[in-house]
Amino acid sequence: MELAMIQGKIMPLDQVDPSWLDRGTYFGDGVYEVIRSYDGKLFALDDHLSRLKRSLEAIDIMSVNIDQVRRRVKTAYKTANIANAKVYLHVTRGTEIRDHTGGDDLKPNFFLTVTNLPDHSDQKTNGIAVCTYPDIRWKRCDIKSLNLLPNVLAKREAARQDCEEAIFIDDNGDITEGAGSAFFMVLAQEKKLVTRPLGPQILDSITRKVVIEIAPKVGLTVLEKALTPWQADWADELFLAVTTKDIVPVTHFDGEVIADGKSGKYTKLLIEEFQKEVRNRNTTAH
Amino acid sequence: MELAMIQGKIMPLDQVDPSWLDRGTYFGDGVYEVIRSYDGKLFALDDHLSRLKRSLEAIDIMSVNIDQVRRRVKTAYKTANIANAKVYLHVTRGTEIRDHTGGDDLKPNFFLTVTNLPDHSDQKTNGIAVCTYPDIRWKRCDIKSLNLLPNVLAKREAARQDCEEAIFIDDNGDITEGAGSAFFMVLAQEKKLVTRPLGPQILDSITRKVVIEIAPKVGLTVLEKALTPWQADWADELFLAVTTKDIVPVTHFDGEVIADGKSGKYTKLLIEEFQKEVRNRNTTAH
DSSP: OOEEEETTEEEEGGGSOGGGGBHHHHHOOEEEEEEEEETTEESSHHHHHHHHHHHHHHTTOOOOOHHHHHHHHHHHHHHHTOSSEEEEEEEESOBOSSOSSOOTTOOOEEEEEEEEOOOOHHHHHHOEEEEEEEOOSOSOTTSOBSOOHHHHHHHHHHHHTTOSEEEEEOTTSOEEEETTBEEEEEETTTTEEEEOOOSTTSOOOHHHHHHHHHGGGGTOEEEEOOBOHHHHHTOSEEEEEETTTEEEEEEEETTEEOTTSSOOHHHHHHHHHHHHHHHHHHHHOO | OOEEEETTEEEEGGGSOGGGGBHHHHHOOEEEEEEEEETTEESSHHHHHHHHHHHHHHTTOOOOOHHHHHHHHHHHHHHHTOSSEEEEEEEESOBOSSOSSOOTTOOOEEEEEEEEOOOOHHHHHHOEEEEEEEOOSOSOTTSOBSOOHHHHHHHHHHHHTTOSEEEEEOTTSOEEEETTBEEEEEETTTTEEEEOOOSTTSOOOHHHHHHHHHGGGGTOEEEEOOBOHHHHHTOSEEEEEETTTEEEEEEEETTEEOTTSSOOHHHHHHHHHHHHHHHHHHHHOO
């Protein structure tokens, strides 16, 4: 008799709840998005849905209707009725008895949660500590896939070092990005904002894109260039960009204090400018 | 209200079946094994359990009792009562609302299936076609983790090319291993069996280990050395080693016919010798 065992309990294979046979679990064969709302309005929803579409196409899941995803996100968010919410969603190739290749007629699985966003105001005011970790991830980090074990391992090591985030260093010794964030450096005198250019090694972060758009408004010129940990150590300001917290100052990098160990002038200006951008979009959104 | 949506159905977050909140799905935060039985006896169970232990330790899941896993495998296999079975099992870090780091007190999830092994005798007699695919995987392929999306993508591309398996090529242009198998070359005149040495880029395959052990019995000396696709094209014999099929001749490599396009002399001898090894172990097993 073909069977399954969950924890210690045996059951016939055909009586297993299908969620256990999701290709998301077997292979991480799916992609995800994290969207947030500010004051009752979802932020940059279309950007997130465009990226979801690109991720799905990159892993050859072609049968997802993005308009249906949009309706589902909006319905779920409206039902949750949480002003500042985190919307997580993933799509996997589907459910079947484990087989690498996967049938072409599988029905993708859709899963979403809407939860309260924790308060990050302390981090945004006082900054966080980060530490470096070797970038052992796969070569397509532009795909927002469910293969996140290296990110988990990096985050766990960071936590052991009392750091909030891990920053990946590639084989060339360059910074790629954070385990769950984009990474920025400010050169105050030169009025430059430096971040790694897009490519297969980093995610096309939506928050990164907004930061790059608003940087000129605070007087910064954007330079897309790879950075080394040595350059980061000597930066005037460092910060992370991530959907759930938008901009977070980095005050400690691998144990080194950055500048005076406080959130920098430009980082503060960018945080304010980001909030203006949010209010602006919320006012014009229907 | 915090909520979840599965496909299009909304429910309060606390009413979601925990299987949807498994870190295996969110992050591929777990490891797995595939074990087979021959004629009613599990093959190389201890080797698989040792590797499971190494994989778990490598990703910092420390609270799994391997003896309990052994008992579960044996109980499930006995209950299934399938002479030639495939036993798949995975262990994930546990279940919680999505957070990269993961609590240290999480209870790992255990999932196992016992299924009938398909008949692979045709492949073992007539051989298979394989094609190459860039090795875009992460840098710790020695850990048998649930992060298998690159393997899925490689297998899907292979299937499009009517190939049974994809062979990964690393950035140096060397063969690492198959998407779900170890890769071997035979140089008949030199009586050499060549395969890539173990390291972080390939799995410590149990079947590979058995093949290396039995090779001298058919007159082959083992050379652990990286191979290029060019060398594979010109080989006298190629084959794969994988738990579910043990040894499978490769007769076509990226569209090129290998030697006379049939299973080679040494490959046949190794298949026979492998069966002797199985019978030998089955006789002495209690």
